[in-house]
Every structure is written in structure tokens, then in C-alpha cells.
Amino acid sequence: MRLILGDQLNCRHLWFADKQKDVTYVMMEIMPEQLYVKHHIQKIVGFFLNMRHFALSLKQQGHHVIYFYLDSAENQQDFRANLIWLKQKLNIKKFEYQLPDELRLDETLKEIQKEFKESKVYDTHHFLTSRNEVKDFFKGKKQYLMENFYRYMRKKHHLLVDSQLNPTGGQWNFDADNRKKYDGKVPLKEPLIFKRDVTELVNLLEKMQVPYMGEINKKEFDYPVGRQEAFALLDYFCQELLPAFGTYEDAMLKEHVTLFHSRLSFVLNLKIISPNEIIQQVIKYWEHHQNSITIAQVEGFTRQVIGWREYMRGIYWAEMPGFKEKNFFNYNAPLPDWFWDGKVKMHCLKHCIANSLENAYAHHIQRLMVIGNFTLLAGIHPTEVDNWFLGVYTDAIEWVQITNTRGMSQFADGGIVGSKPYVSSANYIDKMSNYCKNCFYDKTKRYGNKACPFNSLYWNFYIEQEDKLKNNQRVSMMYKLLEKMEPTEKEKISEQAKKYLENLNSL
Numbered sequence: 001m002r003l004i005l006g007d008q009l010n011c012r013h014l015w016f017a018d019k020q021k022d023v024t025y026v027m028m029e030i031m032p033e034q035l036y037v038k039h040h041i042q043k044i045v046g047f048f049l050n051m052r053h054f055a056l057s058l059k060q061q062g063h064h065v066i067y068f069y070l071d072s073a074e075n076q077q078d079f080r081a082n083l084i085w086l087k088q089k090l091n092i093k094k095f096e097y098q099l100p101d102e103l104r105l106d107e108t109l110k111e112i113q114k115e116f117k118e119s120k121v122y123d124t125h126h127f128l129t130s131r132n133e134v135k136d137f138f139k140g141k142k143q144y145l146m147e148n149f150y151r152y153m154r155k156k157h158h159l160l161v162d163s164q165l166n167p168t169g170g171q172w173n174f175d176a177d178n179r180k181k182y183d184g185k186v187p188l189k190e191p192l193i194f195k196r197d198v199t200e201l202v203n204l205l206e207k208m209q210v211p212y213m214g215e216i217n218k219k220e221f222d223y224p225v226g227r228q229e230a231f232a233l234l235d236y237f238c239q240e241l242l243p244a245f246g247t248y249e250d251a252m253l254k255e256h257v258t259l260f261h262s263r264l265s266f267v268l269n270l271k272i273i274s275p276n277e278i279i280q281q282v283i284k285y286w287e288h289h290q291n292s293i294t295i296a297q298v299e300g301f302t303r304q305v306i307g308w309r310e311y312m313r314g315i316y317w318a319e320m321p322g323f324k325e326k327n328f329f330n331y332n333a334p335l336p337d338w339f340w341d342g343k344v345k346m347h348c349l350k351h352c353i354a355n356s357l358e359n360a361y362a363h364h365i366q367r368l369m370v371i372g373n374f375t376l377l378a379g380i381h382p383t384e385v386d387n388w389f390l391g392v393y394t395d396a397i398e399w400v401q402i403t404n405t406r407g408m409s410q411f412a413d414g415g416i417v418g419s420k421p422y423v424s425s426a427n428y429i430d431k432m433s434n435y436c437k438n439c440f441y442d443k444t445k446r447y448g449n450k451a452c453p454f455n456s457l458y459w460n461f462y463i464e465q466e467d468k469l470k471n472n473q474r475v476s477m478m479y480k481l482l483e484k485m486e487p488t489e490k491e492k493i494s495e496q497a498k499k500y501l502e503n504l505n506s507l
């Protein structure tokens with residue numbers, strides 16, 4: 001008996017290379033997986049649709065598959081109970097599974113394994129690194145530095161390097177070219193969406209009273225299902241979006257949700273498509289179109305997939321379970337109510353949260369420099385932040401969500417993932433977006449009537465956290481600026497921040 005988890009939809013796994021008559025594959029939709037946080041309805045639908053599609057294609061290839069639907073009579077809504085029931089029913093001798101990417105499931109499956117006389121665990125053959133590769137790479141080093149790991153990955157996998165392992169284009173990183181505000185020079189493209197009627201599945205979730213957040217268009221579900229649609233999304237990215245991906249990677253626009261981002265994270269995290277397949281195709285496409293696509297675009301994308309994504313996974317396995325408890329600033333405020341409906345006067349947050357609730361998607365800078373920036377400056381408990389981020393996005397699975405949220409975005413790890421907190425005032429948001437135009441708040445004011453909350457909260461953060469941050473070289477400039485600030489100015493900022501912090505729900 002071989003168990004396939006909902007994020008293990010890799011049809012190229014060696015398991016499926018030949019049909020073995022005595023192997024039963026098991027997949028299951030169970031309630032606890034829908035309940036550990038409140039998930040976005042599009043996330044639940046996206047997972048179930050892809051799981052069902054995967055099971056069906058295995059069956060069509062002649063494999064023996066048992067699939068527990070959420071409302072199947074025999075479904076006991078528990079991995080262990082369902083597997084033990086099958087073990088007895090089918091007289092199963094051997095249990096096999098692929099390494100899960102979440103610690104919680106890793107522990108559960110290790111326990112279940114003990115119930116069987118024989119068992120075997122396989123790698124998922126999805127990632128470019130093993131679970132411990134990041135940990136081993138940084139052994140003995142004071143700090144994890146993504147850039148060092150990224151260069152190692154480029155060399156190890158011969159990606160964008162010459163025969164001497166020098167970087168293509170003469171430099172490893174074109175990050176400095178990835179910071180343009182959208183200037184309208186390159187026309188925007190509509191995202192490729194897959195219109196699918198999912199009424200039946202949504203009705204099932206309602207019948208089973210699965211709690212959820214967000215919205216769904218039951219008649220036109222957007223996300224890809226299966227490998228063919230995943231590759232269609234990748235082709236679309238190469239042809240239409242890659243030429244401007246890097247240039248506008250950090251840009252935000254209230255009229256457009258995805259700009260030049262790929263939206264590949266969902267199919268990637270469910271393992272429908274592999275990072276290697278994506279990177280090979282993107283680089284090949286660029287090689288044939290070098291007259292229209294610069295190296296900065298393709299390098300920027302490669303860095304996200306073989307750099308950040310693999311690095312985050314490695315940090316997860318190096319630092320869990322302790323990582324989940326980290327709260328460097330000892331924050332404990334609850335998430336404001338408007339995180340669940342987007343009804344907030346701050347334009348930037350209104351747009352980014354509404355995006356997230358409508359589409360179960362926000363791009364990196366919206367997650368990091370608007371939503372995460374705010375929760376950090378507002379002193380929200382990192383677990384509250386984690387739970388929201390883990391629920392709202394279709395691509396959110398703990399290994400990649402918690403390292404990005406608690407680590408990169410909230411600095412709750414005290415500097416494991418990143419070397420300084422990602423915070424900003426209105427200045428940065430205005431530089432990278434058009435959100436501030438027509439906002440209820442005034443982006444130029446630190447205090448007083450309608451002063452932008454980001455401004456006072458930003459300075460207040462540095463004032464309040466001086467003990468914890470003043471020795472961090474990467475933010476020393478902020479403390480030099482604070483030293484020069486008039487005491488009355490500081491007082492006014494602190495007063496304004498206090499008012500906002502006491503009234504987060506009314507922002």
C-alpha cells in the first residue's frame with residue numbers, strides 16, 4: 001500500500017514507472033487537513049480537484065487506486081484510521097510513502113509506519129536539494145546567507161554558468177535591475193486562467209460544513225488542474241511575462257493583480273511540475289530569445305526558484321520545530337478584523353488583502369512589503385500572522401509559508417532567514433506602487449490628521465526595538481537618523497503610533 005499526499009502529485013515519480021498488480025495506491029480527503037487553519041475556499045478546491053485528477057489519471061494508466069472522498073461512507077477522516085482499516089480489509093503487508101514536506105505529517109507517518117510489518121520511505125524526487133543540504137552547506141558558518149547558497153546551486157546544477165562555472169552575463173545577481181515601478185512602457189497581460197465549473201465541489205464543502213475564508217467564482221475556477229494546464233501556464237509565462245518579469249518584479253499596481261509574475265507556485269508546490277522542469281524550460285526559452293529577453297529577467301526568476309525556494313525548504317528542516325515558537329520581539333497583538341474582509345481605509349492594505357481574498361494570490365512584494373510589513377510594525381503575534389498566511393494562499397504549505405512569514409517577513413526568528421527586518425514607511429510603498437494616490441491617508445505625514453499609519457509605525461518600531469536592533473549593522477543608518485531627530489518629533493511620532501496601535505481595527 002502506497003500513500004500519496006495531496007501535495008505529492010508527481011506523476012514522474014519512480015513509483016509509477018511500471019504497473020505492479022500487487023500495489024494499491026491510497027489518496028484521501030480528510031477533515032483535519034481542512035481544519036488546522038481556516039483555508040481559502042480556492043485553496044481547498046484547487047487541492048481536491050488536482051488530487052482527484054491525479055487519482056483518475058493513475059487509474060487510467062492501469063494502477064490500482066483507492067480514493068477516499070470527503071463524504072465517502074467508509075472515510076474515517078483520519079490518515080491512521082483509514083490506513084489501518086485498509087490494511088485489515090486488503091490484508092496489506094507493506095506500507096510505503098514519500099517523505100512529506102511538513103514536520104507534522106512526517107511525525108504522523110513515522111507512527112503509522114510502526115503498524116506495519118514492513119515499510120519503506122521514498123524521496124519525492126521533486127526538489128533540487130535534499131532535506132539537509134542547506135543545513136550541511138552552512139555548517140560551521142555564523143549565518144545562513146541565501147546568496148552563497150544560490151551561487152552554489154547555480155554551479156552545482158550548471159545553470160546560467162559557463163564551462164568555467166562563471167556566471168552568464170558577468171555577474172551572479174541582477175537584483176539591482178529588478179526594482180522598477182511599473183511605468184506603462186511594457187503592456188500588461190491578462191493572466192492565463194482556466195475557467196472550470198466547480199459548483200459540485202463547492203456544494204460538497206458546504207454540505208460537509210468545511211469552514212473557509214475568501215471567495216470563489218463557482219462557474220469559472222481560475223487555477224490549473226493537472227500537468228497539461230501547468231505546462232500551459234509555464235508556456236504562457238515564458239512567452240508573455242518573462243520579458244518583463246525581472247524589471248517589474250517588485251512593482252505593485254492597484255489595477256492589476258499579477259503583473260508579470262508566473263503564478264506557478266500552486267502547481268509547483270503540489271509537485272505537479274518540478275522546479276527542474278520549470279527552470280530548464282525558462283532558460284531554454286531565453287536562449288532562443290536573447291534579442292528580446294535580457295539576462296536580468298531570467299536570472300531573477302532562476303534565483304527565486306532554485307535559490308529562495310530551496311533555501312526556505314532547507315531552513316525549515318534545519319530549524320523546525322523550534323522555528324514555530326520564535327517570537328523575537330515578543331509581540332502579542334491579535335490580527336485586526338479587516339484581514340478577513342479587506343475593509344480598511346489604508347489603500348495599499350485594502351488592495352493587497354482584497355486581492356488575497358478574491359484570488360487566493362498576492363505576489364511577493366504585496367505579501368512582504370505591504371501585508372507583512374504592516375503586521376510586523378503593528379506588533380501582531382507571529383502565530384496569528386502565520387495562520388492567516390497559511391490559510392489564504394493556494395500555494396501555502398507550512399515549509400514554505402512559515403519560513404517566509406515568521407522568518408523573512410516578521411523577523412520573529414531574530415535573523416535566521418534574513419539579516420534585517422523588512423519594514424518600510426509610506427515612502428517605499430509609494431515608490432513601488434500607485435496605491436497612495438487617492439488614499440484616505442496622507443503619505444507625506446508622520447503625525448496629525450490623516451497621517452499615513454506606516455510612517456509613525458515605522459519610526460516607532462525602531463524606537464521601541466532599539467535594544468534588539470541597535471547592534472545590527474544593516475540598520476545602523478536608521479539609528480543614526482533617529483539620533484539626529486528632534487526629541488519633540490520623536491514624541492509626536494510615538495504618540496501617533498500609540499493611537500494607531502490602540503485602534504488597529506479602525507484603520
Ligand code: FAD
Binds near residue numbers: 266310362396400404
Ligand atoms: P513568481 O514571482 O513568479 O516567482 C516564481 C517562483 O519562485 C514562485 O512560484 C515560487 O515557487 C518561487 N519563489 C519566489 N519567491 C520565493 C520565496 N521567498 N520562497 C519560496 N519560493 C519563492 N511562497 C509559497 O510558495 N508559499 C507560501 O505560502 C508563501 N508564503 C509567503 C509569505 C510571505 C509573508 C512572503 C513574503 C512570501 C511568501 N511566499 C510563499 C513566497 C512568494 O511570495 C510566492 O512564492 C510567490 O508570490 C508566488 O507567486 P508566483 O508563482 O507568481 O511567483
Ligand code: SF4
Binds near residue numbers: 425430436440453
Ligand atoms: Fe498605504 Fe500610507 Fe500609501 Fe495609504 S498613504 S496607500 S496607507 S502607504
